[in-house]
Amino acid sequence: MTTAPVRPPAGALPALRPMRWWDVADVAALEAELFGPTAWSAETFWSELAAPGRAYWVARDDEGGLLGYAGAAAAGGDADVQTVATAPAARGRGLGDALLTACEDHATALGAGALLLEVEAGNAPALRLYHRHGFVQVARRRDYYGPGSDALVLRRRPPGGPPPADGPGGPGTTGRPRTTGTTGTTATTDDPDGAPTP
Numbered sequence: 001m002t003t004a005p006v007r008p009p010a011g012a013l014p015a016l017r018p019m020r021w022w023d024v025a026d027v028a029a030l031e032a033e034l035f036g037p038t039a040w041s042a043e044t045f046w047s048e049l050a051a052p053g054r055a056y057w058v059a060r061d062d063e064g065g066l067l068g069y070a071g072a073a074a075a076g077g078d079a080d081v082q083t084v085a086t087a088p089a090a091r092g093r094g095l096g097d098a099l100l101t102a103c104e105d106h107a108t109a110l111g112a113g114a115l116l117l118e119v120e121a122g123n124a125p126a127l128r129l130y131h132r133h134g135f136v137q138v139a140r141r142r143d144y145y146g147p148g149s150d151a152l153v154l155r156r157r158p159p160g161g162p163p164p165a166d167g168p169g170g171p172g173t174t175g176r177p178r179t180t181g182t183t184g185t186t187a188t189t190d191d192p193d194g195a196p197t198p
């Protein structure tokens with residue numbers, strides 16, 4: 001797990017630091033606010049913090065209020081962005097950008113190849129962030145988050161790295177299974193490595 005604090009580049013941004021056990025209650029509360037029925041529980045965050053290859057960060061304001069958190073999983077092969085989230089009042093200032101960069105740096109540090117994530121197809125702010133970081137859509141999982149709510153699987157190759165051995169559009173697993181209805185859903189590959197889907 002990465003232990004050194006990661007400082008965002010922009011001056012007004014709070015520093016990121018590794019998530020600790022005492023952060024979990026606040027993280028789980030913000031998680032529930034942001035993701036409702038598909039939110040991860042505190043127990044899941046506990047498990048994530050204990051799992052190998054994971055790195056999680058938080059950002060807090062001067063009063064200790066939680067502004068955002070993120071986590072990544074890497075184990076030498078491909079890596080996953082497990083989660084990225086910022087509090088509504090903290091958005092649009094580059095904190096999501098800094099958290100995603102921390103995930104990317106963790107994947108690079110552990111020698112991961114491609115970095116994968118899942119995002120709800122209608123999540124415009126998240127898609128803007130991911131596309132700006134070079135993620136491209138490699139698959140669509142129809143109704144993954146419920147009827148009419150598809151998941152997009154995005155992938156970012158390491159800068160300057162070799163092309164993937166699995167060919168285009170062939171992700172295995174991705175990050176957090178933030179879903180309430182995966183059974184029977186279909187993972188389809190469309191637009192492999194093509195233009196980002198806005």
Ligand SMILES: CC(C)(COP(=O)(O)OP(=O)(O)OC[C@H]1O[C@@H](n2cnc3c(N)ncnc32)[C@H](O)[C@@H]1OP(=O)(O)O)[C@@H](O)C(=O)NCCC(=O)NCCS
Pocket residue numbers: 034083084085086087090091092093094095096097098118119120123124125126128129132
């Ligand atoms: C996605 C998220 C993490 C971005 O956090 P953030 O702190 O606003 O990130 P940034 O300040 O770096 O901005 C990211 C992009 O979102 C855009 N954005 C912010 N609010 C937006 C809005 N209401 N509509 C569209 N785009 C928006 C910003 O303009 C920026 O894009 P740009 O750089 O191309 O202009 C945040 O919106 C969030 O936590 N959403 C809820 C949780 C979530 O959906 N997480 C992702 C799960 S896959």
